[in-house]
Amino acid sequence: MQNFEFYSPTKIIFGNDILIDLGKTARELGTKALLVYGRNSIRDNGLYDKVITLLGNAGISVTDHPGVKPNPELPHAREGVKKAMDTGAEMIIAVGGGSVIDESKAIAAGACYSGNLWNFYNQEATIKSALPVIAVQTLPATSSETNQVSVLTNPETNEKLGVRSPLIAPKTAFLDPSLTFTIPLQYTAYASFDIMSHLLEGYFTSTDSFAPVQDGFVEGTVRAVMSGFDKVQKNVRDWDARASLMWAGALAWNGLCNAGVQGASIPNHMLEHPLSAIYDIAHGAGLAAIFPAWLKYKKGSIAPRILLFGEKILEMGDEITGVSESPACDKIIDWFVEWIANTGCPVNLREAGINNPDIPELVKQAKVLCGYWGIDGYTDEDLEAVYRLAL
Amino acid sequence: MQNFEFYSPTKIIFGNDILIDLGKTARELGTKALLVYGRNSIRDNGLYDKVITLLGNAGISVTDHPGVKPNPELPHAREGVKKAMDTGAEMIIAVGGGSVIDESKAIAAGACYSGNLWNFYNQEATIKSALPVIAVQTLPATSSETNQVSVLTNPETNEKLGVRSPLIAPKTAFLDPSLTFTIPLQYTAYASFDIMSHLLEGYFTSTDSFAPVQDGFVEGTVRAVMSGFDKVQKNVRDWDARASLMWAGALAWNGLCNAGVQGASIPNHMLEHPLSAIYDIAHGAGLAAIFPAWLKYKKGSIAPRILLFGEKILEMGDEITGVSESPACDKIIDWFVEWIANTGCPVNLREAGINNPDIPELVKQAKVLCGYWGIDGYTDEDLEAVYRLAL
Numbered sequence: 001m002q003n004f005e006f007y008s009p010t011k012i013i014f015g016n017d018i019l020i021d022l023g024k025t026a027r028e029l030g031t032k033a034l035l036v037y038g039r040n041s042i043r044d045n046g047l048y049d050k051v052i053t054l055l056g057n058a059g060i061s062v063t064d065h066p067g068v069k070p071n072p073e074l075p076h077a078r079e080g081v082k083k084a085m086d087t088g089a090e091m092i093i094a095v096g097g098g099s100v101i102d103e104s105k106a107i108a109a110g111a112c113y114s115g116n117l118w119n120f121y122n123q124e125a126t127i128k129s130a131l132p133v134i135a136v137q138t139l140p141a142t143s144s145e146t147n148q149v150s151v152l153t154n155p156e157t158n159e160k161l162g163v164r165s166p167l168i169a170p171k172t173a174f175l176d177p178s179l180t181f182t183i184p185l186q187y188t189a190y191a192s193f194d195i196m197s198h199l200l201e202g203y204f205t206s207t208d209s210f211a212p213v214q215d216g217f218v219e220g221t222v223r224a225v226m227s228g229f230d231k232v233q234k235n236v237r238d239w240d241a242r243a244s245l246m247w248a249g250a251l252a253w254n255g256l257c258n259a260g261v262q263g264a265s266i267p268n269h270m271l272e273h274p275l276s277a278i279y280d281i282a283h284g285a286g287l288a289a290i291f292p293a294w295l296k297y298k299k300g301s302i303a304p305r306i307l308l309f310g311e312k313i314l315e316m317g318d319e320i321t322g323v324s325e326s327p328a329c330d331k332i333i334d335w336f337v338e339w340i341a342n343t344g345c346p347v348n349l350r351e352a353g354i355n356n357p358d359i360p361e362l363v364k365q366a367k368v369l370c371g372y373w374g375i376d377g378y379t380d381e382d383l384e385a386v387y388r389l390a391l
Numbered sequence: 392m393q394n395f396e397f398y399s400p401t402k403i404i405f406g407n408d409i410l411i412d413l414g415k416t417a418r419e420l421g422t423k424a425l426l427v428y429g430r431n432s433i434r435d436n437g438l439y440d441k442v443i444t445l446l447g448n449a450g451i452s453v454t455d456h457p458g459v460k461p462n463p464e465l466p467h468a469r470e471g472v473k474k475a476m477d478t479g480a481e482m483i484i485a486v487g488g489g490s491v492i493d494e495s496k497a498i499a500a501g502a503c504y505s506g507n508l509w510n511f512y513n514q515e516a517t518i519k520s521a522l523p524v525i526a527v528q529t530l531p532a533t534s535s536e537t538n539q540v541s542v543l544t545n546p547e548t549n550e551k552l553g554v555r556s557p558l559i560a561p562k563t564a565f566l567d568p569s570l571t572f573t574i575p576l577q578y579t580a581y582a583s584f585d586i587m588s589h590l591l592e593g594y595f596t597s598t599d600s601f602a603p604v605q606d607g608f609v610e611g612t613v614r615a616v617m618s619g620f621d622k623v624q625k626n627v628r629d630w631d632a633r634a635s636l637m638w639a640g641a642l643a644w645n646g647l648c649n650a651g652v653q654g655a656s657i658p659n660h661m662l663e664h665p666l667s668a669i670y671d672i673a674h675g676a677g678l679a680a681i682f683p684a685w686l687k688y689k690k691g692s693i694a695p696r697i698l699l700f701g702e703k704i705l706e707m708g709d710e711i712t713g714v715s716e717s718p719a720c721d722k723i724i725d726w727f728v729e730w731i732a733n734t735g736c737p738v739n740l741r742e743a744g745i746n747n748p749d750i751p752e753l754v755k756q757a758k759v760l761c762g763y764w765g766i767d768g769y770t771d772e773d774l775e776a777v778y779r780l781a782l
Binding site (some may be wrong): 001002003004005006007008009010011012013014015016017018166209210211212213214215216217219220221223224227228231239240241243244247248251259260317 | 392393394395396397398399400401402403404405406407409557600601602603604605606607608610611612614615618619622630631632634635638639642650651708
């Protein structure tokens with residue numbers, strides 16, 4: 001284990017009908033809120049009206065900031081900052097998934113800053129204060145509701161960068177599993193794979209000789225996502241299954257499950273970001289499309305971790321006992337790829353609708369991302385090889 | 392899963408030589424500290440001098456409050472409150488195990504309150520403010536370094552009661568595994584069993600039909616404690632093993648691992664507290680002495696959870712596959728009791744040095760505790776039966 005800091009100061013309110021406390025929670029922060037959300041889904045399913053009523057009853061005046069995109073963009077965040085400043089907002093209330101929460105964090109910091117918002121993302125400035133953020137999660141995937149990270153895309157420079165600060169971690173996260181009943185199965189699969197990917201990339205890249213708490217957390221959480229998704233496939237309104245996906249989604253990427261694990265990194269995310277950026281596919285779909293190729297390419301160097309994955313998470317004991325390392329890894333990868341395919345996720349680029357990828361451009365962008373996020377050990381040749389394997 | 396709130400706002404600084412940041416962290420809170428610790432161990436091993444130097448270099452003036460007992464007592468906490476008030480302390484720095492941190496929390500709340508400190512514990516008053524607490528953990532066991540709970544004993548009324556408030560959760564916890572190298576193996580065993588007991592009691596009493604994230608967290612953490620202890624038995628200065636015990640100890644009882652789990656409770660703790668109160672044995676030793684009897688007594692009603700324990704935690708698959716429920720449970724309990732005995736913990740009252748327990752008095756006290764902590768389903772006859780089985 002390596003030294004680490006872990007700090008997740010978000011208060012989580014989890015369960016059925018917990019949104020009833022939204023007004024009281026917001027009222028402790030003031031009387032003026034900026035309400036940030038995406039497109040039409042929360043208007044269609046009644047959540048918008050519910051939130052407005054709860055806040056209104058608590059004496060909170062609300063300014064709307066709709067239209068957050070799946071990859072939230074700097075200009076839209078700047079509009080939010082302006083609205084927050086113009087209206088004297090005392091809090092940002094995010095109602096949506098990771099994108100909405102990420103942009104809300106950006107607005108929260110930007111509203112307390114007179115400089116260029118992008119400075120926080122290109123590391124020219126540090127967040128010194130921020131408005132409090134309340135998150136109402138509707139699409140559990142990225143742990144944005146419990147972490148300190150905000151990722152924005154700058155369409156002027158074509159950069160997608162992140163900033164980390166405890167000041168932008170949501171003060172309170174409302175997690176009501178029933179709000180996720182209406183997520184289509186396809187998107188539930190993408191989101192579930194995003195959760196699993198955050199966990200498994202660190203698990204496979206771990207070089208730690210002994211970190212059993214963290215290994216156990218990953219193993220348990222990935223099994224929970226897999227069994228939860230299997231149940232949701234049978235019944236999209238299975239409360240316990242949706243609850244498990246939601247709880248897993250809140251904990252997978254807030255720093256807990258990989259705290260101090262030597263070597264843990266997320267190279268697949270670096271390989272995926274260019275895919276969704278260039279070809280406009282869902283992030284979770286892109287992760288699923290590239291992960292099998294990455295596993296096959298890295299098989300030789302991470303075989304012990306693949307075997308552990310097969311034993312502890314896929315529980316394939318009988319099928320791999322006595323089988324030598326390389327074929328055992330192949331069996332495990334095959335089993336896993338079949339499971340992914342059964343969720344409805346693509347398992348290669350073609351299935352993701354990308355038939356003739358611009359591999360040099362993908363490699364170029366992935367390389368930049370690896371540098372930005374400090375992920376070593378990937379040459380251009382490595383990156384190209386993974387993309388080719390994923391065809 | 393049931394509704395729950397989870398809030399653990401403590402910043403955890405974990406690793407080798409991390410104490411170097413103590414001065415800076417304290418300086419952000421003020422210049423006057425009350426330093427709370429136990430008996431002589433931190434003076435003997437040099438930690439006291441180190442802390443004093445680090446705080447002195449940061450310009451912090453320190454008032455000592457030594458002498459916290461293993462079960463911290465109200466009069467001693469009151470002395471600490473008086474010292475904190477008299478010196479204008481702006482923070483409480485706890486250096487020790489759960490007892491020291493629990494008493495520090497009491498002092499932190501008491502120093503901001505003009506009434507009777509015990510009012511917080513007997514539920515006559517609510518904590519409205521508290522001085523910030525910094526915890527330097529030296530004996531990981533109770534998660535006091537990351538939770539909101541303080542337990543005090545009132546020798547005047549013979550009560551041992553707890554209070555819970557987010558205001559007394561430590562602001563920062565310093566966790567350096569090397570500070571635990573000098574814990575004798577015997578006490579490491581007791582502390583490890585306390586950690587496991589917090590996790591396993593909830594696991595065995597769970598009636599949840601689907602809570603796989605929480606089950607996975609418990610399974611992983613208990614396996615980590617068992618494998619970590621096995622390594623410490625071979626080498627008490629094994630850093631990775633000590634680190635795993637310390638990380639498990641910080642997470643086992645801060646609300647994370649049993650969040651929302653239906654039915655989860657800690658009846659063994661209720662059975663143990665009277666043992667350590669009357670017979671002055673270590674809490675972890677008492678837990679180990681009573682746990683096998685409790686498991687045997689409850690076997691019929693919790694058999695599915697015992698089987699899960701055997702499969703997922705003890706990994707006894709081959710030994711219990713095809714065996715019918717009751718004998719499989721017996722095998723699992725026997726295996727576990729043997730493991731406990733091998734750690735050096737007592738596995739019955741006699742081994743704990745209690746040859747002629749006052750069973751009516753034990754039952755009476757356990758009954759009161761079950762009521763106070765809201766644990767249902769234990770008649771006097773049940774409690775007596777467990778104590779008798781533990782003889």
